[in-house]
Amino acid sequence: MIEVVLTDIEGTTSSLSFVKDVLFPYARQHMAAFVQAHADEAAVRCLLDDVAAAVGRPLSDGDAVEQLLRWIDEDRKITPLKALQGLIWEDGYRRGDFTGHVYEDAVRRLREWHGRGVRLYVFSSGSVHAQKLLFGHTAYGDLTPLFSGYFDTNVGAKQDAESYRCIAKSIAVPPQSVLFLSDIRGELDAAQAAGMATAWLVRDGDVDPAAAHSQVRDFDGIACEFG
Ligand SMILES: CSCCC(=O)C(=O)COP(=O)(O)O
Numbered sequence: 001m002i003e004v005v006l007t008d009i010e011g012t013t014s015s016l017s018f019v020k021d022v023l024f025p026y027a028r029q030h031m032a033a034f035v036q037a038h039a040d041e042a043a044v045r046c047l048l049d050d051v052a053a054a055v056g057r058p059l060s061d062g063d064a065v066e067q068l069l070r071w072i073d074e075d076r077k078i079t080p081l082k083a084l085q086g087l088i089w090e091d092g093y094r095r096g097d098f099t100g101h102v103y104e105d106a107v108r109r110l111r112e113w114h115g116r117g118v119r120l121y122v123f124s125s126g127s128v129h130a131q132k133l134l135f136g137h138t139a140y141g142d143l144t145p146l147f148s149g150y151f152d153t154n155v156g157a158k159q160d161a162e163s164y165r166c167i168a169k170s171i172a173v174p175p176q177s178v179l180f181l182s183d184i185r186g187e188l189d190a191a192q193a194a195g196m197a198t199a200w201l202v203r204d205g206d207v208d209p210a211a212a213h214s215q216v217r218d219f220d221g222i223a224c225e226f227g
């Protein structure tokens with residue numbers, strides 16, 4: 001019986017194109033000015049130090065920005081990049097430059113499950129701050145009250161089974177009672193290896209008949225027994 005739904009964001013609750021064509025370019029465009037304006041703040045300095053640590057050598061702020069822009073272009077899920085992106089997107093959401101995209105079917109089913117007492121959690125490479133911003137500023141209003149908690153790469157990589165074991169432990173449920181939703185096979189494989197049930201969101205791509213995961217076009221296709 002499933003007690004908890006753990007969901008990915010990009011390609012699952014929300015469109016790939018919102019992340020790749022709206023959020024990433026916005027962060028790219030504002031990264032240099034953001035670092036220049038905030039480099040003296042302890043939290044941002046710490047993140048810049050983490051960038052230098054990730055490349056294994058000291059970096060000037062300008063070099064750190066160049067590195068961050070390269071990581072954006074390569075869609076790298078590096079924790080300090082994700083944290084800085086979240087801080088930059090905060091300005092965009094607050095100014096109304098964009099709203100967080102969430103598919104209508106995802107909103108409807110998440111509300112339904114929440115109403116039935118199913119606990120909902122997010123696991124995304126985007127920082128917890130960025131996750132809360134996205135779900136807090138949608139065309140359907142503030143969806144954050146639906147969620148019991150959020151996880152990002154501070155818990156571990158999304159394709160590492162240990163991350164899913166850690167999440168199950170931290171929310172005090174057996175992995176077998178968690179349904180993980182994602183559009184990426186490697187993430188689903190990792191969650192399944194940890195013992196979780198899985199559903200593969202294949203919104204636009206081709207269904208793989210040989211896959212070891214239930215494949216659905218949208219949240220309406222997800223069928224499972226909630227306990
Ligand atoms: C929190 S919204 C931005 C998502 C993001 O930065 C990203 O890299 C997508 O990661 P996901 O794990 O949601 O596919």
Ligand SMILES: [Mg+2]
Nearest residue numbers: 008010011183
């Ligand atoms: Mg995804």
